[in-house]
Amino acid sequence: MKLSEIAKVVGAEFNGDDCEIVSMNTLKDATSNELSFVANPKYVKDIPNSKAGAILVTEATKEYVPKDSIALVVEDTYWQMATLSKYFAPPLEDKDAPLPIIGKGSEISPKAEIANGAVIGKNTTIMAGAYVGSGCVIGDNTILYPNVVVYRDCIVGNESIIHAGTVIGSDGFGFASNRVGEHKKIYHIGNVVIEDDVEIGSNTSIDRAVFGTTLIAKGARLDNLIQVAHNCVFGKGSVAAAQSGFAGSTIIGQNNVFGAQSGAAGHLEIAPFNTFAARTGITKSVKESGKTFAGFPFMDHKTWLKIQGKLARLIK
Amino acid sequence: MKLSEIAKVVGAEFNGDDCEIVSMNTLKDATSNELSFVANPKYVKDIPNSKAGAILVTEATKEYVPKDSIALVVEDTYWQMATLSKYFAPPLEDKDAPLPIIGKGSEISPKAEIANGAVIGKNTTIMAGAYVGSGCVIGDNTILYPNVVVYRDCIVGNESIIHAGTVIGSDGFGFASNRVGEHKKIYHIGNVVIEDDVEIGSNTSIDRAVFGTTLIAKGARLDNLIQVAHNCVFGKGSVAAAQSGFAGSTIIGQNNVFGAQSGAAGHLEIAPFNTFAARTGITKSVKESGKTFAGFPFMDHKTWLKIQGKLARLIK
């Protein structure tokens, strides 16, 4: 999309040299042919170092845009980012992509749907009703049980098992809202990567990243009915029991254990090797390792047990 | 169904003029060719004003039945209502209905199933494994991702997006129970209406109404793995994060925001423009607007923070 067209869509002034913008990205990751934006004041500091070809800014933040980047000044940068995201979202399927490539020894049910442009590895089984989108790569010796859905451009590694009804790569829960309470969808341009030796239970939902990747790292184990929101990283060998949920952009280190119905807020970092009891509600980043937590808001497990004891005595 | 047959099925005495009863409905909404019932003492006051052609009542409540309506006296009105609901439930599919109508520009996967009697709008995409039942109407420019299920007679508006694995219109969780602990299913005769510009995440469940409609109003946003029970109204522009749940008949005003893993009890009314933190358990109706709540049972968010502080100090 021409930068001049982008400027027109968002109603920004633009009279520099026109150029082709191929995608959108974060200030940190955008390259010279990508558009970025700054919506949260905490990221204003990242503007001067951005390599983005153009940046959506406000009157107040335009001064930080570096000289190799073009400032597009708008009133509501987040709303306009949402507006533009639609233009950079790929079609639901690449009808014109080559027929899917199926590796030797793989069995694909005639009732599964493998979209054009997908690549399936060797000795992999894709059962009835499963869907694999365009641009997906599914590894070797992997099983997709019936009615698993993998949205386009997502990757599933080798020796992995995805149980029935699980959805990988649906758009994250992101939208811009205006003052009259309308919401504008943010099309999610990123993907989901599931590494090797991962097992995911049934009816679990793993959303694709806005930009970049939602990652389920090697050896992870996810149970049934779990929510993994956009841009999470679920660390190597980490384990989550049924009905737990992880809000957007939370980064989970290796070999954490999450009990059933536990949950983590968004934008947290959780150090490796901790255990969270069932129903724990993780409200802050965890910097220590080797600890056990419980409660909501969460606390050391022993402290939680003490509080329960106190409460029990309270009523006597 | 003839009223005389209905009387026979439920074991009620009947020797008036026979008539055709075409459906069942609430006391308030029933018309002269519909049957109603009163099971909850709090609705006895609605009997005298009901326009229902016939009403299932007990010996104790029969005196309130207005003269234009016929009283069918039974011992357990709720149980008999459940018994009769089966007779008024339509078949799973209308095999004899006309072939589905597909609007111009719409793409229906050959692996999707569109039942006879369904109508699909223009430029709508229905992906592999999706199911649209008889009598459904799906609007224009709408997307049903793979394996979405829309049960018969439900409506989805224009410009809406339903992500993979979501189920719209399954029967609500309703049954009558007797003294030996058996349960009799209440067939749900109502539907679900999803208005325009709604986005619903993956693996979410929205149940159809017993009678009438479960409504997801214009501009609403629902995340993944959410439960919306029968007869709820989810207000215009309201937003619910993953794994939240709304029990039966709760009416949610516009532009409420529900955090992840929050929940609301049944039969509540929630005024517009409130925010409920993650894990909030809403146990009563909310009459104010512009407030933020947290906790279970829920309370003002600031009060909840204070209690957490007190508890933390308790154990020192």
Next chain:
Amino acid sequence: MKLSEIAKVVGAEFNGDDCEIVSMNTLKDATSNELSFVANPKYVKDIPNSKAGAILVTEATKEYVPKDSIALVVEDTYWQMATLSKYFAPPLEDKDAPLPIIGKGSEISPKAEIANGAVIGKNTTIMAGAYVGSGCVIGDNTILYPNVVVYRDCIVGNESIIHAGTVIGSDGFGFASNRVGEHKKIYHIGNVVIEDDVEIGSNTSIDRAVFGTTLIAKGARLDNLIQVAHNCVFGKGSVAAAQSGFAGSTIIGQNNVFGAQSGAAGHLEIAPFNTFAARTGITKSVKESGKTFAGFPFMDHKTWLKIQGKLARLIK
């Protein structure tokens, strides 16, 4: 599988008479042509009475193995049990089994998949996108709504209704872990049995047993988005509202009622005829009947109400 091969796989010494081992099972249920194991010290007492043909034990526990059974001594019995489980798991489908048998009056959507070796009863409806695996038996007058998945060897009774997107028989969440945080899958050899007159909502997950059966007893009612883990027994006429969850091996007596978003820990026994309010977190077995519980950790409902009152006063 020959016992000598098994010994080789797990690196155990073996020089007795070779024999054929046909499956794995618990110490209590294993027969003379089955292999068992002991991983939890609390089951060491069951070794001497086991009828298993062979038992995986450690140096420390080998002395308890009865003389009719063969001890296979390994370092990590649980890890080796997981290793062997793969060998005893049946293939995903029995391609060579006879074509499915469909009872008189049943309607199977051409878009449903019924694997070879499945048996469907009379007047049963299996809608588009549903999957019924090899060895499954589905009863009479039963409905599987679109996209229901029943994994191989599971049983669904008569007059039962399974709503869309529900998954029955996925592998339970079980694996052995080693000291460097790797997990080895335990293939689940058991099944799920759903008795007669059961209704299960949409997008619910019921895992198959490791060995034996996960049971949903006659007349039970399960709502949407519920987790039932491996080896649970959900008692006759018991009822669970949406988003509740039951951890592994918990045995629930008849006519219990579980509110929405409630949960039970694993390996509990819950006596019949109790009620658990919404969000109750059941942490211990319940021996009484006729009671109402609430809270997490759970307690008598009245006590919970009192504590909430005290907390409310605390902050004044």
